Amino acid sequence: MKQIASLLMAAILLSGTSTVALATGGTPPSFADQTPPPAPDYARPEAWAARAGAPGASSIRPPGAEAAPSDAAVDVFYVHPTTYRSKGSWNQDIADTATNAWTDASVIARQAGVFNGCCRIYAPRYRQGSTLSFMAMDGDGGRAFDLAYTDVERAFDHYLKHDNKGRPFILAGHSQGARHLMVLLERRIDGTELARRMVAAYVVGVNLSEGDFGKTYKSLTACDTPAQTGCVVGWNATLAQTDIPMVSAAGERRYVEWYGDDPGKRILCINPVSFDRGKPETTADQALGAVPGAPGEGAMQATQPGAVAARCVNGFLVVEPAAGLDLTPLPGGSMHYHDYGLFYADIRTNARLRIDAFLKAARQ
Template sequence: MAKGKVFSVLAAVLCGMLPAGVALAQPAEIAAMAPPAPDYADAANWAAGPAGPGAAAALPAGASAAAVNSPADVFYLHPTTDRSPTLWNQDTRDAASNRWVDESTIARQASVFSACCAIYAPRYRAATYKALGSAAHRDAAYALAYTDVERAFDWFLKNVSKGRPFIIAGHSQGAKHVGDLLEKRVEGTPLRKRMVAAYIIGINIAEGEFGRRFKQTGPCNTPAQTGCVLQWNALAAGANLPMVAGAFEKSFTDVYGQVPGQQMLCINPVTFDARRPAATTDEAKGAVPGDPGTGPMLPLRAKAVAVQCQRGMAMTYAMPGLDLKELPGGSLHYEDVALFYEDIRANAVVRVKAWGRGRR
């Protein structure tokens, strides 16, 4: 298969794009095969939260300390992790599946928020790789997963948040659900005043969706702005930018047509400043080396990446020795968080403090 075709398939999976003319599976088919819905009153159905931070307590050597008596909460949604050859949606009762979620994402992504927030990460019936690879089943599997997300969020609001400021955050599939949560449950409600920010990482939100899909919430244009959205998609330097950006932009034009705003939102994950779309290695606070997966995180490496937003993509120049897992088309999707671990960590603290100052 040609490299361009490989990337097109990958982009469809990462971006949740449904090619025109493909019929959706009947929701009944997905529901009939779905594992039981998790009960969020049971602490076992949280990877981090009611019973403590769990794997989210992990930190790489060199990271800033976790907060004591956190002033805010984060509601975090993990990306696609389940490689089941038979299930369309992840079984939250499966111990091996949960262990992989914890080691590969809760420890390596959710933990980034422990300097600012108490972490709440529900286990949910996420669409599996099998579902994401089937255009006829993908959206129905996503829809079932989202029902869990809303129920977990409701439990979080009723039993935990209770007026406290919160961040909503996720990566890849988790980011898709965070975007839907922002659109359907936060915008137009009093919750919007309590939302510190939405970190919607590694997915396909275009600039033109602000004012269309998101009518009240805009991008985070400055490092201390609150009530706003952050997104980036890391791409290796030397990748075919027109091909990659074009694949992402198609997810916008398929919905809205050939109108302005097709470019993806890219908030530089080192500067966090729309006026400074490029950052040098001297500014980068710390990346986690290695292929995200099992085992403890390797020590942070400061000044290891430079990054520049170009045509909506976070073009990343990595120092040797980071041992990155580059995907077809030059995507650094698996490292969207790890490359900027301490930078995100510090920025979340800044935003929570800014939210507090704004409410005095």
């Protein structure tokens, strides 16, 4: 596997984290000296945070949001971000119930659940790389990410063999989860028969460059229009106070190291209000609905329409959320925790639009 990319900045990487399971004390063992947790068995229900017939927290909806029909024609395979804050272990044991509970409350409900109005949702638990992993991405941290990816790929293959049955599917993920999807797209989707069954991929909160299309991915393309299918969407939300030149340079580093310093290094930014690369700027009144409040804290509140202005600036999505949303940024102004929640209703509506276009084309 290619060298693991840096995912913006250290503070951004800890998407969905909480105060659970923060191990401290002493120098951690090397990856080679630490016995990895047992590999998940994806034939067992406990290896899934969500699956058909057992959606778990992915079934949670804001007041007023409709559930998917029982005969939904499309699946979503969702990979969650970092929720394991250990500084003493490289990878999470999926038997860690405290981390699983936080994962479910913070991101299975608020990210995977975005798609519960259109689709059956499959969300594997996996031996995610921990907080510790981000401190050594060129060494043991990269090895921890490699291990995590093997679980994601095995989970996807299990889903294909036992659950998919030829159905169209959406890929979705965030931060670390999106990074694993970047690899899965390269290894298992690009240039294969599966690409024809992929409605779209929402690869959010990660450094996916415009030039990856045509280089990393030989046939997959970025989504240019809201109803386009078989393509990839991505964005990274931040406030205007963020030092965009600094985070852009950090985000572009992976591409430059692999392919050289050319215009393709710019991070992919598709505004998730317009979902149109020709319309990179939208006003607050165009936004369909954001979820207020911090992820994982209390019941999900009703979405608020007209609450987020957004514009793509040098590869990043600069947002202006209404004060009433009560969303706390990360240091430096990053809205990484809120990449999905800011656009909850917009993503939900877009997924249905792409599905309708996909199914219509399939009938022709």
